[in-house]
Amino acid sequence: MAGFAEATAVVDGRAELDPQWTVGGRPNGGYLLAVLARAAATTAHPHPLSASAVYLAPPECGPAEVAVETLRDGRSVRQARVRLSQGGRACVEALFTLGDLATAGEARFTAAEPAAVKPRDDLNRTPVEPPGAGIRITMLEQVDQRVDLSGPGDLRGWLSFDDGTPFDAFSLLYAVDAFPPATFTLGGNGWTPTLELTAYVRGLPAPGPLRVRQYTRMVTDGQLDQVCEVWDAAGRTVAQASQLAVYRMARS
Template sequence: MAGFTDATQVRTTGDGGFDADLDPVWTVGGKPNGGYLLAVLARAAIDSAAAHPDPLSASAVYLSPPDPGPAAVTAEVLRTGRSATQVRTRLSQKDRTCVEALFTLGTLAAATAPRWVDAAPPPLPAADTLSPTPAHAPGSGLHIDMLDQIDQRIDWKSVGDPPGELRGWLSLPDTPWDPISLLFAADAFPPATFTLGSNGWTPTLELTVYVRARPAPGPLRVRQRARLLTEHLVDQVCEIWDANDHVVAQATQLAAYRMPPT
């Protein structure tokens, strides 16, 4: 078991290759969380492009869920410019490609008030008035190991107002948030479809994250909302504010979902 920083480290093997050890505690139902995997790939991308230390954007497709344990990562620098570097990465396990991602890397400043933003931070009760989400999902038999490592506090009283939306707080108890861990934060909340009656596994097919600034110390304010449900797919948006109520990350995700039999 390792903290987030240690659990996402990679070791270079030369020629754009890296070794990674996928930690079993950063999992949902025994499979590594998609945002955690994106952070592992970000480490390799940054190690391959020393000129730019921060992920500005990341877009990943999830082909096959890996298991905890050893994995191989490759990183290919596509372009290096004055303000940004683009890198293609791939995570494989047992000769099977599991995740591919494209990164735009740059240098981020601390979050400040934006010139314009289309939505204010959502209202939330104080974090200490909400209960931490338990690692055992009630009634599902599913153990979410990563919830033993983070402090997630959802405002369940606000669920349904508006429909398809979850709001709450998120903290890494032993590590301050940074641009790489924000990639994980963008995929750390339950699927918004749970507020609309879905159940069971909700696998991510594609995840795109924009990291906008370095967050101030303290918990993150998170809003996750479903935008469109078709028969088996949902696209949902995650918006993240730091402790000073400045936007620090945004994400869009396409996922599969299940509804109980009618």
């Protein structure tokens, strides 16, 4: 069974999209973003600092081509455009800013304390086939996800790898898209395909489960926005994201 690093590896412009990291048989959007980030990273700029991706078509599991275009390669940051394609069809395209998080230092100011969440042991692990979802979330075989339905349009909880692997800058890109849609508390039906996702990686996380809050600020008949905030085991903000996604109304 491949770990996350192996499942997101890119060698000579080719990736093997792993069926372990799927929702309804399709690769998760955060997982795909981590694949593209690995292709863009270099020895001098080893970590994604920001990413903005558009999801053009859902890829299949299996071989994919990953093309990297360097836009700027400076001393402190690198900027690149990365495209993932299958059979000549573009599936995901992203812009990255990369650098070295080890030199970032500690935060001088944060606007919010870590979200209040029930203790991890008080929450049940999310099943691979959640009741009422009508979809198999295979990636939940690889992660321990525990969700607190905090209120309308607001989910909070904990996330860790099942094998105990600590999170890094790349797997944080997965973490910001790993939780169920916030519309689960509003009558949403099934998964919400991502149209655009912007993520910031703010620090290298301390070992231990991540604390996650995901909430929506506006829902229409066809779309919603979602904001995701992630704190490490030391209570430090390590990732932030926002996305625009398709919203499916529950059937009466």
